[in-house]
Amino acid sequence: xxxxxxxxxxxxxxxxxxxxxxxxxxxxxxxxxxxxxxxxxxxxxxxxxxxxxxxxxxxxxxxxxxxxxxxxxxxxxxxxxxxxxxxxxxxxxxxxxxxxxxxxxxxxxxxxxxxxxxxxxxxxxxxxxxxxxxxxxxxxxxxxxxxxxxxxxxxxxxxxxxxxxxxxxxxxxxxxxxxxxxxxxxxxxxxxxxxxxxxxxxxxxxxxxxxxxxxxxxxxxxxxxxxxxxxxxxxxxxxxxxxxxxxxxxxxxxxxxxxxxxx
Numbered sequence: 001x002x003x004x005x006x007x008x009x010x011x012x013x014x015x016x017x018x019x020x021x022x023x024x025x026x027x028x029x030x031x032x033x034x035x036x037x038x039x040x041x042x043x044x045x046x047x048x049x050x051x052x053x054x055x056x057x058x059x060x061x062x063x064x065x066x067x068x069x070x071x072x073x074x075x076x077x078x079x080x081x082x083x084x085x086x087x088x089x090x091x092x093x094x095x096x097x098x099x100x101x102x103x104x105x106x107x108x109x110x111x112x113x114x115x116x117x118x119x120x121x122x123x124x125x126x127x128x129x130x131x132x133x134x135x136x137x138x139x140x141x142x143x144x145x146x147x148x149x150x151x152x153x154x155x156x157x158x159x160x161x162x163x164x165x166x167x168x169x170x171x172x173x174x175x176x177x178x179x180x181x182x183x184x185x186x187x188x189x190x191x192x193x194x195x196x197x198x199x200x201x202x203x204x205x206x207x208x209x210x211x212x213x214x215x216x217x218x219x220x221x222x223x224x225x226x227x228x229x230x231x232x233x234x235x236x237x238x239x240x241x242x243x244x245x246x247x248x249x250x251x252x253x254x255x256x257x258x259x260x261x262x263x
Contacts, residue, residue: 042193043166045159049197052148052155056205059141063212067138072104072219078226081109091116104134105223112230120231127227134223138216142209149206156198163191 042049084094091113098110111130115123167187 042197043159043162043190045155045162045194046197049152049155049159049194049201052152052205053201056145056148056201056208059144060208060212063141066140067212067215067219069219072138073222073226074101074103074105077101077103077105085113104138104219105226108134108223108227109230112227123231127231131220131223131227135216135220138219139213142212142216145205145209145212149202149209152198152202152205154198156195156202159194159198160191163187163189163194166190 081094081097084090084097094113095110098106098113108127108130112123112127115126164187170187
């Protein structure tokens with residue numbers, strides 16, 4: 001009788017100890033002390049997601065530096081160009097000035113200045129082609145942000161699938177796993193972390209893509225307006241002549257043309 005009571009007492013005292021050990025193991029499996037712990041508990045798919053985050057940060061910083069207005073449309077460019085074209089009409093000096101400036105608006109105006117004196121449609125076509133080339137340069141790397149915004153959630157979803165596979169594999173290989181959360185915590189935690197990481201990368205990438213695209217569009221519209229005024233003022237012989245040309249074209253039913261850069 002005493003032996004039976006001793007056996008029951010031993011069972012009662014060891015069961016809570018086992019539960020406490022299991023709870024401690026489960027707590028340790030989900031504990032995060034640093035960003036490195038967060039990454040390590042996310043599994044193998046955290047590697048491509050992490051690379052996507054680094055690429056996103058690199059592209060955003062590079063575009064913010066490259067799309068500064070003073071690099072695309074310097075404040076003193078147009079007055080300096082007009083100074084060289086007014087009066088003597090120093091076309092070689094104006095071309096040299098554009099080449100020295102090296103900005104996007106300078107390259108667009110250089111293409112138009114090369115054809116000054118010729119038919120206005122030729123001048124407009126040259127400006128339009130140069131503008132389209134500059135648009136491609138301004139939108140450089142933005143497609144990378146768009147791709148990352150679409151791919152990152154898919155990588156997170158793939159990591160979720162891997163995590164759930166790990167959890168179910170644990171259940172299948174250990175008979176007691178269904179009642180012990182510490183054995184399932186690792187797989188489930190991996191599944192949740194990769195989903196969150198994919199969204200954490202994708203959302204800022206998508207926001208930055210649209211923000212930078214809007215910035216590019218604004219700059220292109222400004223260059224477009226400047227080039228239109230330049231063609232109207234120079235290729236048509238000045239504002240008065242341009243106004244007379246417009247009135248004559250309207251009387252003849254001819255629509256006025258304008259160089260337009262695709263965005």
